[in-house]
Amino acid sequence: MSIPAPVFETLDSTEADQLSDTLLCALHGVFPAGGLRGMGDDNLLRATGSIERLGRAVDALRTETAGEIAHRSRTSLGSGSLAVQKGCRDAVELVRRVTLASTGTVRRRVTLGTETRAQEALSGDLFPARFPHIAAALTTGALGVDAATAILTALAPTRTRADGSAVEAAEAELVAAATGAGPDSALPCTADEIRGQATIWRVFLDQDGTEPAEDKAMGRRAFSPGSYNTGDGLIHGRYALMPEIHAKLGKVFDACLTPKTGPAFLPEGDTGTETGDTTATSRQVDPRTPDQQRHDVFAAMIDGFARSGQAPTIGGASPTVLVSVTADDLESGTGAGFVSLGGPTGQTVPLSLRAIEQMICTGGTQLVTLDQHGALIQLGTEQRCFTGAQRRAITLRDGGCIIPGCTIPAAWTEIHHVTPHAEDGPTHPDNGVLLCWFHHHTINTSGWEIRMTNRAPHIKAPPWLATDNHWHPTTKSPTQRLGRLRRDRA
Numbered sequence: 001m002s003i004p005a006p007v008f009e010t011l012d013s014t015e016a017d018q019l020s021d022t023l024l025c026a027l028h029g030v031f032p033a034g035g036l037r038g039m040g041d042d043n044l045l046r047a048t049g050s051i052e053r054l055g056r057a058v059d060a061l062r063t064e065t066a067g068e069i070a071h072r073s074r075t076s077l078g079s080g081s082l083a084v085q086k087g088c089r090d091a092v093e094l095v096r097r098v099t100l101a102s103t104g105t106v107r108r109r110v111t112l113g114t115e116t117r118a119q120e121a122l123s124g125d126l127f128p129a130r131f132p133h134i135a136a137a138l139t140t141g142a143l144g145v146d147a148a149t150a151i152l153t154a155l156a157p158t159r160t161r162a163d164g165s166a167v168e169a170a171e172a173e174l175v176a177a178a179t180g181a182g183p184d185s186a187l188p189c190t191a192d193e194i195r196g197q198a199t200i201w202r203v204f205l206d207q208d209g210t211e212p213a214e215d216k217a218m219g220r221r222a223f224s225p226g227s228y229n230t231g232d233g234l235i236h237g238r239y240a241l242m243p244e245i246h247a248k249l250g251k252v253f254d255a256c257l258t259p260k261t262g263p264a265f266l267p268e269g270d271t272g273t274e275t276g277d278t279t280a281t282s283r284q285v286d287p288r289t290p291d292q293q294r295h296d297v298f299a300a301m302i303d304g305f306a307r308s309g310q311a312p313t314i315g316g317a318s319p320t321v322l323v324s325v326t327a328d329d330l331e332s333g334t335g336a337g338f339v340s341l342g343g344p345t346g347q348t349v350p351l352s353l354r355a356i357e358q359m360i361c362t363g364g365t366q367l368v369t370l371d372q373h374g375a376l377i378q379l380g381t382e383q384r385c386f387t388g389a390q391r392r393a394i395t396l397r398d399g400g401c402i403i404p405g406c407t408i409p410a411a412w413t414e415i416h417h418v419t420p421h422a423e424d425g426p427t428h429p430d431n432g433v434l435l436c437w438f439h440h441h442t443i444n445t446s447g448w449e450i451r452m453t454n455r456a457p458h459i460k461a462p463p464w465l466a467t468d469n470h471w472h473p474t475t476k477s478p479t480q481r482l483g484r485l486r487r488d489r490a
């Protein structure tokens with residue numbers, strides 16, 4: 001197949017369109033639309049590799065054009081800047097308007113294009129690009145934009161702080177690893193692998209660089225509560241954690257999300273440990289995604305801290321969430337109340353009666369009841385909350401969330417009224433059991449049933465777990481379990 005190869009600039013726009021069409025025709029001749037469907041497995045993979053190479057070559061041209069436009073739009077040109085002449089603020093805006101690509105993509109192209117563009121002296125002489133090895137490998141289509149950006153991002157900050165020849169040696173080695181041309185490389189590395197290698201090179205080239213980078217990160221660390229989104233009923237915040245804080249948080253999540261306690265519904269004589277099967281069974285018990293589980297662990301952590309007695313007080317009182325609801329809604333258990341989010345905005349958002357009931361049950365909440373005219377009927381009393389002494393007693397008996405397979409520790413659990421307060425269930429240890437935030441929140445819908453027999457909590461699994469459908473005593477307390485074991489063996 002022969003494709004005319006005129007210099008693009010000599011073409012008028014009709015001819016340029018024709019050339020693009022010819023190239024596209026050639027491409028579609030080799031890879032007709034939908035033609036991959038009947039292809040054999042190995043051929044499909046070969047085609048994928050070939051298409052990626054074409055894509056890399058096109059990406060190299062995209063990078064080059066973006067770099068050239070950025071050069072012609074450099075701020076030192078003032079009103080002579082190409083971007084300004086076309087009515088755009090900068091090169092990124094101009095390229096975005098021409099290509100319709102996203103700002104992030106265009107920014108990456110402009111940076112890469114600028115750093116891999118041959119440099120010009122005032123005399124007009126050309127010097128190699130600041131990153132000549134990346135430039136060369138991009139042009140041949142051997143190096144992809146992802147890997148090139150990873151190398152550039154890691155090495156660019158070291159240029160002013162490390163020896164120039166050492167940085168170039170690092171660049172050459174990383175490009176060789178990415179293209180499979182290195183002496184040790186059996187295969188080209190993926191962009192993700194290159195990012196890891198490039199980070200190690202950055203630390204090696206700039207031994208002291210980590211500290212200033214950390215100082216900068218320290219200034220940008222954040223935990224932004226965000227705002228309430230009426231669309232999905234969630235508060236969308238943002239966090240940017242220091243790596244060591246993230247590592248500690250990860251450890252806490254890991255500790256709570258690794259089921260240590262096997263489910264209590266194994267057949268007689270089967271402890272589950274011999275088969276190593278406890279995890280699999282516990283996973284069946286838990287329908288939550290890992291993200292949802294981490295949310296729930298976080299919820300439990302906050303409650304645990306607020307109750308620990310170590311949380312700072314506000315005006316002498318422990319932190320109390322204000323919830324307002326009308327007496328009618330509270331009585332009927334329907335409708336909604338409002339919770340104040342606190343913080344500088346003081347936003348108030350609606351909350352279902354179910355969630356409000358749970359908050360009241362848990363404590364740390366003051367309920368303000370209003371009549372239909374808006375008069376204060378009642379400031380919440382403490383009588384619906386279990387006292388510290390009652391909580392300690394229940395903790396000794398239950399040892400943690402009583403749902404089998406749940407690993408939330410006792411200090412992070414809430415106390416659930418087995419017979420609801422609204423049905424005259426007393427706030428007494430014989431009517432309170434430990435549940436984690438999630439199992440408390442879903443206790444009316446999950447199918448788990450709880451009842452007190454001989455003043456001890458018993459539990460029945462939901463039908464979807466397909467167990468024996470019997471009531472079983474349940475506890476996580478080691479003392480209780482030892483006692484039960486002794487009784488069973490006697």
Ligand SMILES: [Zn+2]
Pocket residue numbers: 401402403406407408435436437438439
């Ligand atoms: Zn639980």
